[in-house]
Amino acid sequence: MSYSQHYERSFVRTFFTSPTAVEGKDDSAAMLRRAAQLRGMEAPDVWVPDNEDATAPSMRDEGAENIIDVVSEHGADVPGEIHPRVVWHRDSPETRFQGFQHMLEIADPDRGALEHLDGFVIPEVGDIDDWKKADEFLTIVEREHGLEERRLSMSVIVESGQAELALADLRDEIGKPTNNLERLFLLVDGEVDYTKDMRAITSTGGLPPWPELRHNTSRAASANGLIAVDGPYDDIRDVDGYHERMTDNRMKGMLGIWSLTPGQVIEANESPLPPATGQWLLDVGDRNVELVDTGGRYACEGDDLELTTIGEGTYEVDTGDGVRKLDADELHDTLVELTEYVPSLSDIVDSMEQFEAAKEAGEGAIAMERSATLEIGDVTVSITSDRMWDEATYQAAKTPIDLFQDVYEHRPDQRETLQERYGESVVERAMNVG
Structure with missing residues (x-):
């Protein structure tokens, strides 16, 4: 392939979503504002102001404004990347247009949020042609605002059989002069909507484990130089289950996971790191x-x-x-x-x-x-x-070191914790090996 990564992170441990507007609150952006001020192990590698499922449809226009206000005010100090999720749907032109309008507003250089913005998350994508539509909209946003092509990353949430099949098409499509799919960053699984799309039924009403989906997403990320992230684990009290899921994911090469609470963020930030003692x-x-x-x-x-x-x-x-x-x-x-x-x-x-x-x-x-x-x-x-x-x-053993070095370089807010955990001499040696 002739393209290269345009983003800095090689690993993403945590993908944390926050509602952009909460109805009935004096400050509808209060949760967004609190999330923007998380630091250290409580702060995710990728923060996702969520203007889709986490925000009521009637509040999404206000949510887009809240993203602009909060990211403009706090974005410079957010330690991770910022990728708002906008509305999109493979079967709804009206929904796609609304998402496009929100991207235009949020990425407007005159509104103040753009300089802290890394990209957008596109949910509910369909086949590869639908991915190209989202990419084209982002290209239009860039041209409307005089931005360099692929200034904005695009991450997609795999929530349908169509999107899963599209994973196999990426190697043939990325890098063609007719699209800007090189802007792709994260491939995120969305098992809840995937279960609905597959019309799957379990006796308890819970989600199937979908190991094939997670394997296919991880394989597509590996084949195309992208990063794979697992979907949400909604039993937020089940810490052992969350750890078991992350352990299973790491054996598939999927080191990132969706986090629903700051507590899950801490667990997901720390879990992939090598232990302090054997x-x-x-x-x-x-x-x-x-x-x-x-x-x-x-x-x-x-x-x-x-x-x-x-x-x-x-x-x-x-x-x-x-x-x-x-x-x-x-x-x-x-x-x-x-x-x-x-x-x-x-x-x-x-x-x-x-x-x-x-x-x-x-x-x-x-x-x-x-x-x-x-x-x-x-x-x-x-x-x-x-x-x-x-x-x-040697190269296989190097992966946890690569992860550690990536975290240490891109998350200076976590360096003190890492030094306390491992000791300064071990950290120094780990940063120089490999």
Whole structure:
């Protein structure tokens, strides 16, 4: 492809929407104003003043004015990017025209918001021709206001089968001289409307998980140099479920998620970052059990794994799927298979620095050793495992470092928190590795 990214962020962890106008309030823009003043881990990477679903239809004209007023006043100090969501619908010319009118108003250089504005979010898109319509409207907005082409980014919300199929068309369309789709920034899933469009039914009335949609969106983002963001997780009290969703997403390459509250913003900002300390896990049945650091040894508390000595060098182990008798070597190999290590930021930096030094010395691959002493019941076992690092392993391990460096560079309001979490020396090394 001949085009290149026009935006600075390579990672977006948080996509936070705020109503633009609330009926019945003395200040209809109060929620918008509060959101604009969030800082640190409470502040999202992308703030979305939401003039669509979060705002009543009767309040949207006032909402557009509120965006202009609040972004003009507070936009210079907002630590993340600002991308208002306007109305749009693949089947409604009237709705598309209203969204176009609001974009014209909000992006007017004489109104004061434009200098702090990064782009717009377009919901309810259809097939690729509909994406081109939105792009054309943005091009017209730019020309009406004398702006450089693609000054405004365009992010879309995938909320229909048509939009999901359009993801596969992007590689053929982006970069053509007949459109400005290079302005694309985020591909955001909207599972609620997607469920409605697919006419899906669940026994509880809840949303299906739609792993295929999230995979397809992440794949399209990877193939086109864009950023994938998951949709809203509306059970805002279910912190564990939110974390589980984000963990599953990260294994698909989707590091960003919609946040509905400042609390969710904090969780989503912190979750993708490497941990401050390493953690040993024991794979028991269908779940991972965290081993407790007891001063250099790692203990399995509880009865998830039963291990007892039945004779000199002979052990009996029960992982929940049957009892096995093992000698010392078999026990070591079994525990190596059952344990996993979650590396800290410092661990990742150490490994990368070792590989970089080896590569400078002319080595193409090296073995990285990891060892630990485990305490399970009355048995203490030392385990050692080796992992071969080559260039491909190095590049894969580099992703969390790339994320950390992106956050540190573009979110100076979070630097103090990062230094407190990891320590200044680790942060400095993480910013220089890779």
